[in-house]
Amino acid sequence: MEDLSIQNVSLEVLENMERHQTKGFISSKALVVRRGAPFAVSMQLGGQLFNPKADSLRIKIMLGRLYAIVPVTFSKKISSSRWKAFMDPKDLNLQNPTIYISSPATASVGRYRFQLCIFSQGGKRCCGFGKFTLLCNPWCSEDAVYIPFEDQREEYVQSDSGLLFMGTAKNVVSRPWSFDQYEHGVLEACLNLLQVSPQHQKNRRRDYLNRSNPVYISRVVSAMINSEDDHGVLKGNWSNNYKQGVHPSAWTGSGDILKQWAQSGYSPVKYGQCWVFAAVMCTVMRVLGIPCRVITNFNSAHDTNDNLVIEEYYSETGQKLKHSNDSIWNFHVWVEGWMTRQDLGAGMNGWQVLDPTPQERSGGVFCCGPAPVKAIKNRLIEARYDVPFVYAEVNADVHTIILSQGRVLSMSKDTERVGSLICTKAVGFPRMQNVTSDYKFIKxxxxxxxxxxxxxxxxxxxxxxxxxxxxxxxxxxxxxxxxxxxxxxxxxxxxxxxxxxxxxxxxxxxxxxxxxxxxxxxxxxxxxxxxxxxxxxxxxxxxxxxxxxxxxxxxxxxxxxxxxxxxxxxxxxxxxxxxxIASPELIIEVADEHSIVLNQEHAATVTFTNPFSHPVTGVLTVAGAGLIQGKLQFRMSPLPPGGRVQQRIPFIPGMVGIKMLQASLSFTNIRTTIRGFKMLSVHSV
The missing domain is CATH 2.60.40.10 (Immunoglobulins)
Incomplete structure (x- = not known):
């Protein structure tokens, strides 16, 4: 009889990704699993049958040049601290044996290779090979990113759409955003972001080892979203001249940005502002398995001289003057990542501020965080990282000064204006959640x-x-x-x-x-x-x-x-x-919206009524991750004041779950874009 050989190694992709909450990444055509949980690999053998008494199995698991050699045992007991591999003796098929591989809950994130070898009598060896991508695991209680509630895992890890909040604290504008983490090419771009980082290029071994820690990963991502120090994703621009790229307000999702960056050979995408930086970072964090949400701070202070005071100057007739390097943004957008802080102690666990918008350097690099929200609230400014900077963003006092020919006529003080509202999207609902009290004690x-x-x-x-x-x-x-x-x-x-x-x-x-x-x-x-x-x-x-x-x-x-x-x-x-000034919303209606079925054509209608005092023309753009491939665009003819126009939008859902259909209308004759969105539940049958 011919010698034992491995004819094929099956990664059992569908079953493993269903079990590991990664089935959304199926378009990547690669096995994507989460650390701290076993996944199955089956072999098809040729020649002799596998003999458990005489043959032995060993797996070599490789990340770059790091590797672990793991014997395959018959003990199903897995370890939270080291790699394990086992076969189930009660369900052992000697022609097509299945091996379960379990990574530690502290394994590094990245693309792995493995070599599976059978050693038979006489020292003969046969091998098979495979690859898998390993992500953090918010479902595993021993993982540093574990978040204990399923609805929060669905919102902060799995949801591929959300709302960003803009405007002012008294007139909050909800802006739809598609995080696009399941779109083709996005997973690969996020993993490549780690490979392109200066930390990896400088010392690959150390970088791979450090990728076990979400604190480290999040700092790398925060720096890599902007392009100030590296081959980062986005180039910031606040100049009002966007001719060399895309106006920041024109982006509707992260997918186009990440794919353009990867396809260009990692040239910065032009252009981003704070909400674009934050939304793209949220996508990368969710892809890597770190729970993440987008935060808006209204009346956000940028205190350049660290005195926790923002000076604003006015003329004696009420004209605001540019006399200070300090500033207050009407809103500023960052993200929070959920993780334990073993470097700081259990009291600092939970949400951590991360800000990829390039404002100040941290450790010599344009990044910010992770700063524990609990440290910000309690003014524990010695806690790492960047707590004083974020504390000032939400707590600085405002001194308002009236000047006449350089002479101070009056000065007043406001202690409540900065950080007047801090908010994020509510879990499971398309509305705002006020989280101000997480950051500061409310009087x-x-x-x-x-x-x-x-x-x-x-x-x-x-x-x-x-x-x-x-x-x-x-x-x-x-x-x-x-x-x-x-x-x-x-x-x-x-x-x-x-x-x-x-x-x-x-x-x-x-x-x-x-x-x-x-x-x-x-x-x-x-x-x-x-x-x-x-x-x-x-x-x-x-x-x-x-x-x-x-x-x-x-x-x-x-x-x-x-x-x-x-x-x-x-x-x-x-x-x-x-x-x-509140813009009107585009109205999106879907016939039989409670009967949306996978892979069947449905239709939406987008309606716009012109509220302006003159005719408008523009371009309507419609997108929806999991609903529409790419984007649909329609040119709108001149519409008189009070005029009404409707556009039919066909779509075929490609993914099950809660999906967002979003539309934006960019006018050609006024500097305004209006938007609308509709949340749809897609069923398998």
Whole structure:
């Protein structure tokens, strides 16, 4: 009889990936498994049958030049700390034996090779070969990324779509994003990101060994998402000149970015801003098996001199001035990764801030984190990594200064504005979850303040700012949330606190501004004089018409300020608010949306009604990971004010589960893009 030989090694891909919660990666055509759990490999033998008493099996598992040689035993007891391989003696097929390979819960992430050898009597040897990709395992209680709730694992690891939050704290805009981790080529790009990193290029052995630790992995990923120090994924651009690439607002998902980066030979993709950096990092982290979510911090401080104070300067007529290197972004977006912090102790376990947007260097490299959220809340600034920087982003005080010819006319302080809302997408639902209290201790409003009617401006902050005023108070309120195509209506309330009459100058000023920059020139202003009797309160009604803001603002914000001047004492008091104008949403409707079935054609309808005061033209783009291959685009003819247009969108679902269909309409004659999304549940039958 001919000698024993291994004719084929089957990786049992479908069964293993079903068991390891990796079936979404099936398009990669490779075996993808998670550490800390066994997976099956079966052999088809030729010649003699396998003889358990006379033949022995050994597996050599290789990651780069690192390797482990593992004997195959009949003991099903696996180890959390070392590689094990076994056969089940109760279910042993001597012609086609199955071997179970189990990695430690601390195994390094990466692409592995293995060599499976049978040693028979007389020292004869036959071998088979295979490959697999190993990821972190949030389902394994001994893995550093273990997260104990299934709904959170579904949301923070498996979900391939989500919402990013933008705008302002009082008018939050939900932006759909496709994380695309199951799209063809994305897994490979994420693994290549680790290989291209400077850490790997400098010392491959050390890098492979360190990939057991999610703290290390997350720092590498944070640095590699931006291209400042390496062959990173994205080039940042806040210049308003995007001719050499794609406007950051045009991206709808991570897949196009990661695939373009990989296909270009790792040249940076142009361009990204904070939400793009964060969303792409979220994709990479989820691919690697580290639970991750996108966080938005509204009124995010960038404190360049580490004094926890942001200075803002205004002219005596309410125009905001560029006089400081410090800044407050209307919103800033980062991510949190879930992991234990064995380097810091159990008290620092859980969510960790990671920020791939290149702002400051950490350890000589443009990256940030992982900074424990618990350390930020408790101001444990000695904890690694970058806790002081993130602490300032959510806690800095704001000093507002009115200048005239270089002379300080007044100064007020606001301790509540920075980090006024910190949020993420809720688990399992397309809505916002407020996580501000995870980052900071929330002060309870006093009974006096809580009894006041709320508005789009924080009255508590306004009162605190104006508490230094001796004789005059001013409040600035938006009458309702500003909506595109409608006037911005506002009320200025001027209060005379004295028992003598006053003559008050009132200066109103509006400037367009990007979320991360100082405002541009004034586009609307109003000046007047008000007579106030002793202890009198007067309300002044104002409005900014659509014709005045539509061509200036686009997707930008508005900085609105009012300065009142007591003409007798020359005392000046300022109130301000930065706000966004809510765009209409595209309406997406799907017939029989509760009967969406895999591999069958369905149709959606996208509807848009023009709210603007002039005709608009544009391009409609529709995408949906697991629903549509690539993107569909449609050009929209000129649509008059109040006009309505509908577009039918056919789609054939290719994956089971909750999927997002998203649409964006980019106008060619105004600087605005409007969006809409629809969550669909795809069933197998």
């Amino acid at each position: 309870s409003p006093t009974s006096t303040l809580s009894s006041r009617s709320s508005s789009t401006i924080s009255e508590e902050s306004t009162l605190r700012r104006e508490s230094s005023s001796k004789g005059v108070l001013v409040f600035l309120n938006l009458d309702k949330t500003p909506i595109a195509g409608e006037p911005v209506r506002l009320t200025v309330q001027v209060v005379n606190k004295d028992s003598v009459a006053k003559t008050i100058k009132v200066h109103l000023n509006a400037q367009a501004k990007e979320y991360n920059n100082s405002p541009s020139d004034t586009f609307w202003e109003n000046h007047g004089v008000v007579q106030l009797a002793p202890m009198e309160v007067k309300a002044l009604q104002q409005e900014i018409s659509p014709a005045q803001y539509e061509d200036v603002v686009g997707d930008d914000m508005i900085n609105l300020a009012v300065v009142v001047e007591d003409m007798n004492s020359e005392e000046r008091v300022l109130a301000s608010e930065e706000f966004n």
